[in-house]
Amino acid sequence: MSKIGVKPYFSDTNTLYLGQRANSVDHIKAANYHGFNLSTFNVPVIIADGLLGHDVVSVEVNLKHFKTVPVxxxxxxxxxFMVVSHVKGHMAFGFGGAIKNVGMGMVGRAGKYRIHSSTKPILKKEACIACELCIDICPQKALYLNPEKMIDVYGVRCVGCGACIPACPQHVFRFNWDKPAKEMHEKLAEACFGVVKNKKALYINFLTDITPDCDCVSWSDAPLAGDIGVLLSKDPVAIDQASLDLLEKAAALHPSALKPSIKSNPLHHLRPNIDSHYLLEYAEKINLGSRKYVLEEVS
Ligand code: SF4
Ligand code: SF4
Structure with a gap:
């Protein structure tokens, strides 16, 4: 129990894809290796959705895609909650901030699948040079080389995580930025709504080390922009809108994944086909929060 009468714990949920965070045993070990343990902070780690990601409570939301959310x-x-989010680029949402962290990161495995399952990458198979890089990266073992030595996908295994998209040097994969992707944004906002319903929450967004891809991928890259700072709000929509607006005004850093000719608005230029504002528009529409904010600087 802390001096102010709360019992804090560090937490995360198990991932949909395979890896070091796919079950609570491996996950707690991974947290420990990164310094999140009783010895360093006197705060325990609790994997919030149980041993295998099935320990959830169904919260009624009655929204367009989800009637309930498995929190x-x-x-x-x-x-x-205190939701600490690293703001960075994302292959499916354009950027990842508080709503992504809550909507995807605080639901059980079934919830993650329901958000992802509306979109799967489109393959330009004829560009494939059979290097097999994507096959190793796919967490679902969904990719294989067909008898013509071109990449193919086991559709039922693919969960639309998008990890293959930045991995391919030939740009064989892309998301279908049309109805399915917009649907995924809407589902993410609805899942976030279910998690925070009737809760008190404080959101902290770190706009530092703004890397091109989600932190869940097993690689990283040079930042696309210089460090901007840390935002704090009680509104997940306002804090993400402010983060996105600040990023749009940021100068592009080089060398990075951006073309040398890009001078500003780095996240937009990295994935110009993704409308990151759509998530926030929909989130506001379902009353998750407001896109209006006032930035107060604290030095
Ligand atoms: S990474 Fe690209 S080029 Fe290499 S096997 Fe996969 S689809 Fe083909
Ligand atoms: S989106 Fe790509 S990496 Fe993710 S599961 Fe599907 S094929 Fe595998």
Missing amino acids: ASAYYFSPA
């Missing part, structure tokens, strides 16, 4: 049970039974 990780530790979060459901916690009265308040």
Whole structure:
């Protein structure tokens, strides 16, 4: 129990894809290796959705895509959260901030699947040079070389995580930025709505080390922009809108994944086909928060 009467714990949920965070045993070890443990902070780690990602409580939302959201049970039974998010680029959403962290990161495995399952990458198979890089990277073992030595996908295995998109040197994969992707943005906002329903939450967005891809990928790259700072808000929509606006005004850093000719608005130029504002527009529409904000600088 802390001096102010709360019992804090570090937390995450198990991932949809395979890897070091796919079950609670490996996940707690991974957290420990990164310094999140009782010895360093005197704060325990709790994997919020149980051993295999199935420990959830169904929260009624009655929205366009989801009637209920499977919220990780530790979060459901916690009265308040402090949501710490690293703002960076994302292959499916354009950027990842507070809403992405909550909507995807605080639901159980079934919830993650329901968000991802509306979109799967489109393949330009004829560009494939059979290097097999994507096959190793796909967390679902969904990719294989067909008898013509071109990449192919086991559709039922693919969960639309997007990890193959930046991995391919030939740009064989792309998301279908049309109805399915917009649907995925809407589902993410609805999942976030279910998690925070009737909760107190404080959101902290770190606009530092702004890398091109989601932190869940097993690689990183040079930042696209210089460090901007840390934002704090009680509104997940306002803090993400402010983060996106600040990023749009930021100068592009080089060398990075951006073309040398790009001078500003780095995240937009990295993935010009993704409308990152759509997520925030929809989130506001379902009353998750407001896109209006006032930036107060604290030095
Ligand atoms: S990474 Fe690209 S080029 Fe290499 S096997 Fe996969 S699809 Fe083909
Ligand atoms: S989106 Fe790509 S990496 Fe992700 S599961 Fe599907 S094929 Fe595999």
